Amino acid sequence: MTEVGxxxxxxxxxxxxxxxxxxxxxxxxxxxxxxxxxxxxxAHARISRVDVSGALGRPGVIAAFSGQDFAAEQGSLPCAWPVTEDIVIPDHPPMAFEEVRYVGEAVACVIATDRYKAADALEAIEIDYEPLEPVLDMEEALTDASPKVHAAGNKSFTWKFAQGDIDAAFADAPVVIDRTYIQQRLIPTAMEPRAVVAQTDGDMFTLHSATQIPHVLRVMLAVVTGIPEHKLRVIAPDVGGGFGSKLQVTAEEVLALLIARRLGKPVKWTESRSEGNLTVHHGRDQIQHIQLAATQDGVIKGLKVDLLADMGAYLMLVTPGIPLLGAFMYNGIYKMDALDFTCTGVFTTKMPTDAYRGAGRPEATYAIERAMDELAVEIGIDPLEARRRNWIRHEEFPYTTIAGLTYDSGNYEAATDKALALFGYDKLRVEQADRRERNDAVQLGIGISTYTEMCGLAPSRVLGSLRYGAGGWEHAQVRLLPTGKAEVITGTSPHGQGHETAWSQIAADALGVPFEDVTVIHGDTMTAPKGMDTYGSRSLVVGGVAVRKASERLVDKARQLAAHMMECSPDDLDFANGAFTVKGTETAKTIQEVAFAGFASHNLPDGAEYDLDASATIDPENFSYPHGTHLCAVEVDTETGFVKIRSYVAVDDVGHVINPLIVEGQVHGGIAQGIAQALYEEAVYDAEGNLLTTTMADYLLPSAADLPDFVTDRTETPATSNPLGVKGVGEAGTIASTPAVVNAIVDALRPRGVRDVQMPCTPERVWRALQ
Amino acid sequence: MTRISVTVDGVLYEEEVEPRLLLVHFLRDRLGKTGTPIGCDTTNCGACTVHLDGRSVKSCSVLAVQADGSQVLTIEGLASNGSLHPMQQAFHEEHALQCGYCTPGMILAAIDLVKDDPDPTDEAIRDGLEGNLCRCTGYCNIVRAVRRGAQEMAVTHD
Incomplete structure (x- = not known):
């Protein structure tokens, strides 16, 4: 059978x-x-007085609490990634009771019989603040004169990583590219706002949450609240997108449990979009100083990266680890002799940052791909040629990069050639030259992004060596039911990725049962008890592989029973298309017949148990390294600054593909989010630390009218690090597309002296860059 | 409280409501019509789109009392006799949804668009759906689905 593919x-x-x-x-x-x-x-204040009593007499109000009411039991929201020995991890009370450190931090709550009454009564709470100075600029925050976000200061950590002889690489280098890029702060904006429902019967607790991580959440909530893990069930029902924003242990999840415990009633909280923009963790927000040393021929010798990363006011689940996920990716697909990376995590009085689609890798890819264009300009060659002179050639795989990662497979030449053909690169260059010649008001720009990324998080040992608090394995169980149908229990937690479909395809092939005969169970710690959830493009390359392995183990068990039924040795059986056949004969039993025989148990081998379930836990041996070439053509109106994407071609290599429909969808959505960073989105705080982009009218998600049709295609270089040959795809588009777009804009305007436009490249910013 | 009479997905409801109650909360919290989700507070995202007397509206920007005497069609009432509406089928065929949160609104907005423009160009589809945001798909497959749905609707209604 060929469900896969x-x-x-x-x-x-x-x-x-x-x-x-x-x-x-x-x-x-x-x-x-x-x-x-x-x-x-x-943004920053001491809480001097809170009086919730005014809310209590309001219609329908059952209770009202301040942070002080939870002070003894609420614990501190967890940070699971202490990236250095001496990292500063401040206490992070779910409800503030002494000091607030960002606009939107919860300070009190009302519990009422409906959502309108609860919201109404908030106005009756009295609260006095003693204002403190906000801290909004990372560079100022690190000066001695800066007000402090926390008593320990505004620096959380400095993390360093060096490989090769960086001084030698830069000494006498004939070409040095030295640039600073700004990764603006983004708001992930899953379409489904966060929501939580907590209930308890006094013994067991059940939490429904719009989360990506029911399993991790259960462990962390048990640690934070003291509710024993075996008394806590976490359910992620249908979840409407995440993009990293629901990879979190939130204040509201902790508080909902505490409130349900206190009141003995189920409680629900659903955020409004404005609440979400304020308090769902933000993404990116880094200042990147990148220096690249090269020969006169454009051969890269070394790379220095000095990063400031805005942590916001606190460290949340993996906040400090996000820039580290980029640390190993600044060298991209290129060979070099030395890499020197330093990242300093800085506290400000803003919403904490954390994972957002790509998480560290879009930032790294943006910097290196922008710098590659600068290198090409510096030595006067085509930007594609600059890449060709430096990238790892297909015959060099597996290749251990300067960052110490071993890229298992890839073919950058093939993906690039395919992309160039689809894009019509040479023809567009001719048109560009013509427009430049004519001094046309609308200039054409071509942007290139030849990316790779590390995903499929992750080998547990590697995570441990990076001081991450947990492992990177994934679990699956496959059960053959009496009527021959199958259940797949997965530890991944889909929220739009289509695991129910893709895992069915994997199991159907391995078990030889129809696609329709497989049900996938997920997202509930009671029914799918083991897992590490969904993020970092890990679900297929770890969780999908676990489904395959568990299915194969199940077939091995069924083989034993089939051999007994047909009175032969298990080794004498072939298994194909769902049937065990005695070699060289017509004698066969279908897997469905075996399933029922096991259920009936009338004739099991002596001492055997009815056991047609099988489990597997996969801990990957390596990360996954999808790659590809994205090409973007933009038309820039030099009079208005308006940027129009004229065409966009993406050729991605994600190894073997389980379901091309789903892969294409992931690529489309990823590209759109990367373009959104390039052109539209930015979380803006004012000088007092108020978030100005609290609605979708201010924080501009692209609509259908803003985006072009994407031309997508693939090359297929199988991963060698897993038996399915698959690579991650969830973040690839986002990682690739942002530099492709900005490179195109800069390319259009370079003859007019522009070498950078800060994202998002709004008409105003483009126009100003031209003045 | 105000008494209103609204037909939702073919069923008549007579309810006492606060004048400030939003139509979307009336549908979700009072009638249990949870197929219509809420994505924003500001009429930007379109996730809560329903048909009010045959035209698409964002039900977060309509008061329940404004729907008095009206016919409301939600995603839950779109399929008839067990058959999906052609636009629902098209979204499935073209993989025009991932998380699915924007999908009810997107489908209902698309049907309204096709009513006005039975054979829309891709550009008309993109412009017509500007008020419905999707974070997952990048819209390519939504455009394809609406084109396909429009063709199927033309056949079905002939």
């Missing part, structure tokens, strides 16, 4: 296109109460 329509769609969904906010439980949070309007 087939463009199966998704199993998930049925409920999603008919509205029979189970979003967390849909839950209605008998006696359920609604929580509304009062949030700090100050």
């Amino acid at each position: 087939t463009a199966r329509k998704r199993k998930e769609d049925g409920r999603l296109i008919t509205g029979r969904t189970q979003w967390t906010d849909n839950l209605q439980l008998p006696g359920m109460l609604h929580v509304a949070f009062l949030r700090s309007p100050m």
Whole structure:
């Protein structure tokens, strides 16, 4: 059978296109109460007084609490990635009770019989603040004169990583490219706002949450709240997108559990979009100083990166680790002799940052791909040629990079050639020259991004060596039911990625059962008890591989029973298309017949148990390294600064493909999010530390009208690090597309003296760059 | 409280509501019509789009009392006799959804668009759906789905 590789329509769609969904906010439980949070309007202040009593007499109000009410039991929100020995990890109370450090931090709450009444009563809470100075600029924050976000100061850590002789690489280097790029702060903006429902019968606790990480969340919530892990069930029902923003242990999840415990009633909290923009962790926000040393021929010798990363006010689940995920990617697909990377994590009075699609790798890819264009200009060659002179050639794989990663497979030449052909590169260069010649008001720019990334998080040993608090394995169980149907229990937690479909394809092939006969169970720590969840493009390359291995183990068990049924040795059986056949004969039993024989158990081998379940835990031996070439053509109106993407071609290599439909969808969405960073999105704080982009009217997600049709294609160089030959795809588009777009804009304007436009490249910024 | 009479997905409801109650909360919290989700507070995202007397509206910007005497169609009432609406089917065929949160609104907005423009160009589809945001798909497959859905609707309604 060949389910794998087939463009199966998704199993998930049925409920999603008919509205029979189970979003967390849909839950209605008998006696359920609604929580509304009062949030700090100050970026930095001491809380001098809170009086919630005014809220208590309001209609429908059951209770109201301040941070002080939870002080003894709320613990501190966890940071699982202490990247250095001496990292400063400040206490992070879920509800502030002494000091607030960003606008939006929860300071009190009301619990009422419906969401309107809870929100109404917030106005009756009295709270006094003593204002403190906000800290908003990373470079100023590191000066002695700066006010302090925390008593320990504004520096959280400095993390260094050096390979090769960087001084030798830069000494007498004929070409040095020295640039500073700004990664603006972004708001992930999953379409489903966060929502939480907590309930307890006094013994067991159940938390429904719009989360990417039910398993990790259960462990962390047990640690934070003291609710024993075996008394806590976490359920991620249908989850409407995440992009890293729901890879978090949030204040609201902790507080919902504490409130449910205190009141003995189920409670629900659903954020408004404005609340979400303020308090869902943000992404990016780095200042990147990159220096590249090269020969006169454009051969790279070494790379120095000095990074300032805005942590925001606190360290959340993996906040300090995000820039590290980029550290190993600044060298991209290129060979060099030395790499020197330093990152300093800085506290400011803003919402904490954390994982956002790509998490460190888009930033790294942006810097190196921008710098490659600068190198090409510096020595007067085509930017593609600059890349060709430095990239790892296909015959050199597996290749251990200067960062110490071993790229298992890839073919940058093939992906680039395919992309160039689809794009019509040479023709566009001719048109560009013509427009330049004519001094046309609308200039054409061509942007290139030849990226790779490390994903599929991750070998547990490597994570341990980076001081990450957990492992990177993934688990699957496969069960053969009496009627021959199969259940796949996965530890991945999909929120749009189509695991129910793709895992069915993998299991169907391995078990020889129809695609329709497989059900995938996920997202509930009771029914899918072991897992590490979904982020970092890990689900297929770790979790999907676990499904395959568990399925194979199940077939081995079924083989034993089939051999007994047919009175032969297991070795004498062939297994194909769902049937065990005695070699050289017509004698066969289908896997469904074996399933029922096991269930009936009338004739098991002596001493055997009915056991047609199998599990597997995969700890990957390496990261996954998808790669590709993205080409973008933009038209820039030099009179208005308006940028129009004229064409966009992406050729990605994600190894073997389980479902091309899903892969294409992931690439499309990834590209859109990368373009959004390049052209539209930015979280803006004012001089007092107020977030100005609290609505979708201010924080500009691209609409259909803003984006072009993407031309996508693939090359297929199988991964050698897993038996499916697959590579991650969830973040690739986002990692690749941002530099492709900005390189194109700069390329269009370079004859007019422009060598950088700060993202997002709004018409105003482009126009100003031209003045 | 105000008494309103609204037909939702073919069923008549008579309810007492606060004048400030949003239509989307009326649908979700009062009637259990949770197929219509909420994505923003500011009428930007379109996730909550329903049809009010045959035209698409964002139900977060309509008060329940404004729907008094009206017909509301939500995603839950779109399929008939067990058959998906052609636009629902097209979204499935073209992989025009991932997380699916924007999908009910996107489908209902698309149907309204096709009513006005039975054979829309890709540009018309993109412009027409500007008020419905999707964070997953990059819109390529949504455009394809709407084109396909429009063709199927033309056949079905002939």
